[in-house]
Amino acid sequence: MADIHLPVTLPSLYADLPRRLDVDASTVDEAITRLDQQWPGLRDRLCEPGPALRRHINVYVDRERAGLDTAIDARSRVDVIAAISGG
Amino acid sequence: MSTKMVLLVGTRKGCFILESDQDRSDWKIRGPYCDGWPIYNTTYDEAGGTIYASAASEWHGAGVWRSADLGETWDLSSEGLSYSDDGELKLSKVAGLTAAHGRLLAGAEAAGVFESTDGGANWTLLSTLDGLNGRDDWNNPANQPPGHLGIPAIVPHPDDRDRYFAIVQGFGAFETTDNGGSWMPRNSGLRADWPREYDDVGFCVHKLVMSPDRSRMYQQNHCGMHRSDDGGQSWTEITDGLPSDFGFAAAAHPHDRDSFYVIPLDPAHSRCMPDGHASVWRTSDAGSTWRRLDKGLPTQNAHLGVLREGMDIDALDTPGLYFGTSTGQVFVSADEGESWDEVASYLPGIASVQVLQVA
Numbered sequence: 001m002a003d004i005h006l007p008v009t010l011p012s013l014y015a016d017l018p019r020r021l022d023v024d025a026s027t028v029d030e031a032i033t034r035l036d037q038q039w040p041g042l043r044d045r046l047c048e049p050g051p052a053l054r055r056h057i058n059v060y061v062d063r064e065r066a067g068l069d070t071a072i073d074a075r076s077r078v079d080v081i082a083a084i085s086g087g
Numbered sequence: 088m089s090t091k092m093v094l095l096v097g098t099r100k101g102c103f104i105l106e107s108d109q110d111r112s113d114w115k116i117r118g119p120y121c122d123g124w125p126i127y128n129t130t131y132d133e134a135g136g137t138i139y140a141s142a143a144s145e146w147h148g149a150g151v152w153r154s155a156d157l158g159e160t161w162d163l164s165s166e167g168l169s170y171s172d173d174g175e176l177k178l179s180k181v182a183g184l185t186a187a188h189g190r191l192l193a194g195a196e197a198a199g200v201f202e203s204t205d206g207g208a209n210w211t212l213l214s215t216l217d218g219l220n221g222r223d224d225w226n227n228p229a230n231q232p233p234g235h236l237g238i239p240a241i242v243p244h245p246d247d248r249d250r251y252f253a254i255v256q257g258f259g260a261f262e263t264t265d266n267g268g269s270w271m272p273r274n275s276g277l278r279a280d281w282p283r284e285y286d287d288v289g290f291c292v293h294k295l296v297m298s299p300d301r302s303r304m305y306q307q308n309h310c311g312m313h314r315s316d317d318g319g320q321s322w323t324e325i326t327d328g329l330p331s332d333f334g335f336a337a338a339a340h341p342h343d344r345d346s347f348y349v350i351p352l353d354p355a356h357s358r359c360m361p362d363g364h365a366s367v368w369r370t371s372d373a374g375s376t377w378r379r380l381d382k383g384l385p386t387q388n389a390h391l392g393v394l395r396e397g398m399d400i401d402a403l404d405t406p407g408l409y410f411g412t413s414t415g416q417v418f419v420s421a422d423e424g425e426s427w428d429e430v431a432s433y434l435p436g437i438a439s440v441q442v443l444q445v446a
Contacts (some may be wrong), residue, residue, distance in 0.1 A: 009265055012122050013163055044165050045147040049172045056146050082146040 002031060002072045007082035014039040023078075028059055029068040033079060046080065056083045092401065093157065094419075095138060096411055096431070097126030098438035102140045104158045105430060111407045111421040114430040120161055121152040124211035127236070128396050128439045132186040132206070136445075140205055141193060143180030151181060153207045157445065159384035167210035168193070168201060176215060176226060182236040183253070187243035194238025197226055198255050200267050214267030216255065221288035225258045232257070239395060242295050252295055252319065259290040260306070261424060262319060265349050276322035278310040291397045295319070296339040303344045303373075307337040307395075312349055314374050325374025330361045336398035340423075341406055345373040347362070348380075348400070348408060348424060350393045359394050365389040367398075367408065367424050368413065384418060403444070411437030 001022035005053050011017045017039050020033060025031035029051070036043035051068060059066045060079040072078060094105040094114070101119030124142040131138055138158060143149040149163035170176040176197040183194025191203040192213075199215040216222055224230050236256045242288045244250040249266040252273065259274040272287035283289030291309030298304065304315040311326040312334070326332045333354030340346030348369050352358050360366060365384035369379045385391075392413040408420040417431035417440065 007146070009122070009144070013147075026329060041164065041166065044150075044169075048148065048177070049169055049174075051172075055145065 001074055002076040002078050004031060004035075004078045004080070008078050010045060010080075013045065014042060017042070022032060024074075027068065028061065028066055028070045028072060028078065031072060032068070034053070042080050057081070058083045090337045090446060092407070093443040093445050094409060094417070095129040095131070095140070095439070095441045095443065096417060096434060096437055097129050097396070097412075097441075098415070098435035099125050099438050100435035102126045102129065102158070103399050103431070103434055105417065107402065111309045111401075111419055112428070114417075114419065116431055116434075117158060119435075120154070120158055121163075122161075124150075125154070126152075126438060127180065127182040127239075129441045130184045130186045130191070131441065131443050135190065135206060136153050136441075137206060139186065139191060140185055141181040141184040149178055149181045149195070151184065151191070151203075151207050151210075152368065164208055165210075166208065167203075167212070168195070170197070170199065170212070170215075178308075180236070183240040184240045185241045185243050187245075187251075188248035190248075192241045192243070192251065194236075194241050194253060196235055196237025196256075198237040200238060200241065200253055206302075207302060214263070214270070216253070216270055217259065218240075218271055219261065219272070219288070220285040221255075224284070225255050230257070240295065241352070242297065245297075245301065251439075254292045254295060256289050260292045260295055260319065273319040274322070275320065276324075277308060277313060278324060280310050288345045293335045294337040294443070296337050298339045298344040298347075299341060300344050303339075305337060305339055305347045305374075307334045307349055309333065312337075312347075312374065314347070323374075325370065328377040329368055330366075333358075334393075335395040336410060338398050338400040338408065341400060341402040342404075343371070346371050346423075347374065348398065350398060350410065352392060357390065359390040363388045363390050365391050365418075367420075367427075369424055380420075380424040380427075382425060383429075385422075394438050396441075397437055399442045401442045401444060407442065409440050409442050411440040413437060 058081040096103040101123040102119030105114045138154045140152040145353040156162045193201045240254045242252040250264045261270040262344045274290040277290040294307040313322040331351035338348040366381045398410040415434035
């Protein structure tokens with residue numbers, strides 16, 4: 001399962017959402033869908049209509065900048081970053 | 088009946104709550120709440136006892152926070168707070184927020200009005216003000232200032248659920264009497280110091296307030312302070328006697344239709360109180376004359392700004408007046424503005440202040 005790392009701004013919004021968790025998915029988009037199934041509303045915190053990642057949400061798969069359609073597998077590390085956005 | 092006064096203070100870094108008894112002299116501060124998200128406005132559903140706060144995070148989008156226990160616990164929902172995937176409009180924030188007639192109304196950026204009938208859990212788009220003169224212009228990003236709010240305020244009618252005003256930032260006030268099915272511009276008689284494409288649209292309404300008899304309204308505009316005696320259908324400028332024709336915040340006296348409060352600001356870059364002299368101004372004769380209220384306020388080197396939702400007034404027999412500054416101070420008057428106390432000094436920049444009277 002992919003190793004997902006979430007930004008510090010997310011866990012406080014949902015009961016029992018950890019910073020780091022394992023998700024079984026084949027794309028970034030599918031991983032976010034899986035998270036949203038367990039923590040309803042989480043998708044809206046990361047994505048906007050389109051769908052697309054929000055402007056200041058950056059995702060990296062194995063240290064490479066990724067999009068919603070980027071493939072992931074059981075060995076992937078997925079970092080979701082709340083990008084620098086003002087003071 | 089013992090009454091507690093609760094002040095909801097929306098800031099750039101979350102919502103704070105100040106509490107006092109009816110004397111309004113000793114205030115305790117709690118917060119920050121809402122996870123430190125930027126708060127644009129608050130509202131209170133008295134029937135359900137629930138606080139709501141409109142918010143937008145640069146990272147995680149827009150939503151409405153709610154608390155059913157006066158701020159002890161909060162949750163966030165944005166379910167339904169979005170436009171269609173066709174890309175014509177994109178929702179960046181929720182600004183205007185009001186609870187009335189058993190439901191919530193929210194004003195969004197880009198400009199649209201949303202409704203929730205289940206206590207803020209789910210939202211439905213009511214209107215994007217289609218077909219109005221100026222709509223293409225206010226939805227054009229090239230015309231929007233930094234921090235564009237879209238619809239920063241919705242003003243409900245106390246007696247009619249389907250009737251309310253929406254302010255479209257930089258373009259004017261619009262009234263619906265059929266719950267957003269159609270809209271009428273309510274800008275007749277207003278002044279604008281710039282060219283306009285349409286007679287009835289293109290006026291920069293900052294704040295709209297209703298006096299107790301409904302037909303008397305006041306507004307703080309980018310260009311002057313104005314009064315209406317016909318429920319907003321026409322406006323008369325009442326700026327004479329004030330140190331500036333610019334400001335954001337305004338409050339109508341809850342028991343006296345002729346009394347109205349404003350906080351004039353320097354209209355240029357500073358947008359602070361003129362000459363570093365903090366003051367609230369009151370008219371008691373519907374705008375014929377104005378009086379400066381500054382007892383207890385800092386009168387030197389006080390370069391304070393107050394935003395459009397930054398002032399409120401309570402409805403006690405001797406009403407209390409409240410304002411919060413864009414540099415984090417909160418001032419309270421328990422005597423209709425005659426004297427003031429600074430009750431918070433170091434909050435984040437304040438966008439909104441709302442007072443509640445809670446049993």
